[in-house]
Amino acid sequence: MTETPKRPKSNSRLIALCVNGEWHEVTVKPRHMLVEVLREMIGLTGTKDGCEQGTCGACTVLLDERPVLSCMTLAADCDGRQLRTVEGLAEGEKLSVLQQAFLDQGAVQCGFCTPGMLLSATALLERTPKPTTDEIKKALEGNLCRCTGYNAIVAAVLQASDQGVTPLMK
Amino acid sequence: MILYDFDLERPNTLEEASALLRDKGADARVLAGGTDLLPNMRVEVVRPATVVSLGAITPRDPVRETDGTVRIDALTRLATLEGSDLIRAACPMLAEAAHRVAGNQIRQMGTLGGNLCQETRCLYYNQKHDYQFKAPCYKRGGEVCYPYPNNDRDTCWSVYMSDTAPALIALGAEVEIVGPGGTRRQPVEQLFTGSGLTPHALGAGEILSAVLVPPAEPRFGWGYHKSSRRGGLEFGMAVMAVGLTLDGDGATCRGARMVIGAVREKPIRLTATEQAMTGAKLDEAKIAELAAAAAKEINPLPHHGFTKSYIRDNIKIHMRRVLSEATARARGTGTAENGGHHD
Known part of the structure; x- marks a missing residue:
């Protein structure tokens, strides 16, 4: 008897995602959110799954260079699109300027919000290389941090944009 | 995480989407930015069997028509509106309203049409009903109202939270709706029923296609x-x-x-x-x-x-x-x- 070939369930589909410059093919169901696919299928656990309802920003990724919430984005809707996650910010062992500034300013405490903060701030700096404090606060409005009180994070973005903020922790 | 399986359709035009919605009936929902529908599906406020995603349709940029009316594609992102020179010059109140919605990520995802079509909200209704609130409320098809236990069956005092709708009504804007019978236009005000149970006056298979803001009068x-x-x-x-x-x-x-x-x-x-x-x-x-x-x-x-x-x-x-x-x-x-x- 011939074996019945394994078929994906009817509503599963094969999609291709370009994550940090590398293409991944994954079989997803319509109900799979982008954050689940990134963390559980592709194995990039830097993106955090927080509130799952759009109130914390921990799951922020850049989708075609726009900061979006991966907990509220269907993976099946992202076929063929470009994604950047926190894993794509450093070049090998060398941290990005923004990541180094977060360390210098003590902008990381528990670290759960940090990947989302970094990506929201990266999107801001790529659009506005010298943002004002107000612009930084507005761009990070969708990212909640329960540890730092935000001042260190704003200082880190100012430092990364080379606006006369000296590193605190060197 | 959405805990049940549904079917996903990705039509290439609004007309196809409208036909799909009509075919699938009440079990289908339309998905634009997803910032309202997907969290509601997660807490199982809605459980559509089919989701018709408009993700394959690219919105046109806002344009000023010859009579001065600004035509905004319903799929325009809120972030596009707040940053658009045309919107900021022609209808700055709408740019301001879009700017006030949620946080940056949600404005990058959410669309103007979706903002208008968002569900009403209530502290009880918007929670997952698996722990404190087991019995479904009136809006979920049940027999109880948690915040107002004496409410009648047909009364739901959930609140409509759109930030852009009041601005559009104050600007005298209209919406264009694509449906089985073709395209129709009506004032934004008439999009709403005033009922918390079914807040929108949209028929089967109807989808918002555009928002039209009339030119401002002198000394406006x-x-x-x-x-x-x-x-x-x-x-x-x-x-x-x-x-x-x-x-x-x-x-x-x-x-x-x-x-x-x-x-x-x-x-x-x-x-x-x-x-x-x-x-x-x-x-x-x-x-x-x-x-x-x-x-x-x-x-x-x-x-x-x-x-x-x-x-x-x-x-x-x-x-x-x-x-x-x-x-x-x-x-x-x-x-x-x-x-x-x-x-």
Whole structure:
């Protein structure tokens, strides 16, 4: 008897995602959110799954260079699109300027919000290389941090944009 | 994480999407930015068997038509609106309203059409019903109302939270709707039923395709304010939008639209206060009187921990500022004429 070939369930589909410059093919169901696919299928656990309802920003990724919430984005809707996650910010062992500034300013405490903060701030700096404090606060409005009180994070973005903020922790 | 399986369709045009919605009937929902539908599916407020995603359709940029009307594709992202030079010049109140929605990521995802078509909200209704609230409420097809246990079966006091709808109504905007019978146009106001159970007056297979903002009359001024606890990344406590025109003397009100959102099942127009305003000289004393009249005319639902009297007091104070700003802009002495955001 011939074996019945394994078929994906009817509503599963094969999609291709370009994550940090590398293409991944994954079989997803319509109900799979982008954050689940990134963390559980592709194995990039830097993106955090927080509130799952759009109130914390921990799951922020850049989708075609726009900061979006991966907990509220269907993976099946992202076929063929470009994604950047926190894993794509450093070049090998060398941290990005923004990541180094977060360390210098003590902008990381528990670290759960940090990947989302970094990506929201990266999107801001790529659009506005010298943002004002107000612009930084507005761009990070969708990212909640329960540890730092935000001042260190704003200082880190100012430092990364080379606006006369000296590193605190060197 | 959504805990049940559904089918996903990704049509290439709104007409195809409309046909799919009609074929699948009440079990299908349309998905644009997803920032309202997907969290609602997660807490199982809605459980569509089919989701029709508009993700494959690219919105056209906003354009000014020959008669001066600004045509905005319903799939335009809120972030596009707040950053658009055309919107900031032609209808700055809409740019300001879009700017006030939630946080940056949600504005990058959410669309103008989706913002108008968002579900009403209630602290109880929007929680997962698997722990404290087992029995479904009226809106979920059940037999109970948690916040108002004495409510009748057909009464749901959930609140419609759109930040852009009050601004669009104050601007006299219209929506264009694609459906099985072709395309129709109607004022934004008529999109809402006033019922918390079924807040939108959209037929089977109907989808918003565009929003049309008419050109501003001479000596037009606007004022907008969203009151909320934190001032960012949250739904409003009360959203106030005013559009008014002045006579040639720069003081007498020729006509006004005064709208309050996020306090009832739909945005409310304050027709009595609008009438009292028309023909009146808008000086400081009159503006304070009109703001008090507005707070009296509105009958807010207590929601999300805000009491009726607190919301009223808030409206009384902020409506005075909104009216002053609108009057100053109509006189050409406004400070933020170009849609400037005051954070």
